[in-house]
Amino acid sequence: MDKKIKQLRLVLRNCGFIDPENIDEAIARDAYLSMGKVITEMHPAEAIKIVKESGLRGRGGGGFPTGLKWEFACNNKADRKYVVCNADEGDPGAFMDRSVLEGDPHSVIEAMAICAYCIGAGEGLIYIRAEYPLAIKRLKTAIAQAREYGLLGKNILGTGFSFDIELRYGAGAFVCGEETALIHSMEGLRGEPTVKPPFPAESGYHGKPTNVNNVETLACIPVIFSKGADWFSKIGTERSKGTKVFALAGKVNNVGLVEVPMGTSLREVIFEIGGGINNDRKFKAVQTGGPSGGCLTEEHLDTPIDFDNLIEAGSMMGSGGMIVMDEDDCMVSVAKFYLDFTVEESCGKCAPCRIGNKRLYELLDHICKGKGDMADLDRLRNMSEVIKDTALCGLGQTSPNPVLSTLDNFYDEYLAHVMDKKCPAGQCRGLMEFFIIEENCVGCTACARVCPVNAIAGERKEPHKINKGICIKCGACMEKCKFDAIIIQ
Amino acid sequence: MKRLESYDDLRKLRNETREKISSYSDPKNAANRVIIRVGMGTSGIASGATQVLEFFREALRKRNIDAEVLMSGDMGYSYAEPTVQVTRPGTPPLVFGDVDTHRADEIIEKYIRQGEPVDGVIPVDYLTIEEI
Ligand SMILES: Cc1cc2nc3c(=O)[nH]c(=O)nc-3n(C[C@H](O)[C@H](O)[C@H](O)COP(=O)(O)O)c2cc1C
């Protein structure tokens, strides 16, 4: 293998290479062949064994072994069972699943059929957010074309196996990506999580055994059957097999989708594939795992990316968002950004998440405004730990992670905010002072007129001055000044 | 479309489609036509891929170049959308980034007609599952 080439397109094998609205192009690239092989030549137990041997783990965030999950659903006897594809993709900045559905919908349909055959289900549901209109359109086209060929529907390929798929639309609530909330939402109930157990494999959609898998997890399945479990399990690390797709964003040059074998280092992803930090700034942190994850630093750059290593480093794989930050990013503000998201997205069912996260957010806001003290830092940590231990679902259980990981990795920056009342990255307006540079000021009065609290005074054509005591640090003057005379320090 | 009655039917269809489509899915067999594939995922479309696709269709027809203009999902190069994959007969495909109608015109006149280099080529930085 060429050492310089870091990416491996397994999940994205067809994205960009086929017309997703023409099933013949997908079939020319082996779509449905794995399904054909499984349903004509294999016993479900045999097929499940292959998925288990491949070592595939769920890409939706949890990393649960997929074969084991299928086995549970298979072993639970019932008159009806369901296969659900989780295409909710709610992490801010993530678009891996959308790209797969838009570029190669057949891989997901084929995998759902294979799963249905393995667990004994006759119906499949794809839960997709309504904000993905193009993915929805392409999925509908793909399903219709698969039906015409008899690759979905009754008696598929003359084997007697029948399976069909319907779409269900989500309204874009992050919590509805959590599998129990997702199932309730599909049933027409409020999208609120319930305690597990029972797991969906036991009692899911309408109380029937239901297998929920993520889009990317499913997209791996056809390859596992065409190339073999052994082939698949040779890619990756000891306990994380295959590849992972990341949506690389933030301060890197090459923003976009990246697919690398598990075990690739963060450095390779950010500096080689991602082309390094833009504008020649210095790398500061990388956030993985979205609102459930954490911020890693320079010292983690050589960590091989896999499920276990990322957790050990204080973050997690999550669904694959990867946001790169440079020296201009304030880590307290980053934690605040994620908490803002969590507070907005909490379903409100349980108190630790509903109230605790709000309090966490307020504390962070307090600190960013320069009003925090050392006791607040202890409060942040204690409260985070309580929320983690007591929240009902994964959303609340992981929501303090951005706070904890920044406390662990960027404690100095918190200290600077509470002790020195300074924001080293220069982001927290509340900790800044606005100044007018006398030499640059021409005395045009523009700033004085726009200041909402009349903090700026000066004669026409004379340098102006900002009264620190009155200034509320809104920044309106700075935007108005055409002479770059106003700076923050 | 004809309903497929067996696994064999599917395999047959796969071989047929592969033959038919090989001209634009397999660079080694790229027959006599120029194949153009415009990345039409959400990122591509948001950056203007629809106009680029229409431009290629129009321009190639008007200029009498035998070409197939197709669409695909995004290849993942969000930083360089719209992206367009161009296969000249007998040459491996090249992916161009940041293709607006201006660059599309350059691609037709310089690269497609004369095989001359055009700016914006995105190097292949991945392996495929066939390669490992
Ligand atoms: C708050 C929250 C949001 C989630 N959002 C998603 C999501 O958008 N997509 C997804 O596939 N899984 C999501 N999950 C994970 C699912 O609950 C579930 O574990 C996953 O769909 C299982 O599929 P997998 O085993 O293939 O990963 C979320 C979990 C939590 C707690």
Ligand code: SF4
């Ligand atoms: S942890 Fe948050 S999102 Fe989950 S059930 Fe409790 S309130 Fe709802």
Ligand code: SF4
């Ligand atoms: S807007 Fe700028 S130049 Fe004009 S008075 Fe204010 S500081 Fe001076």
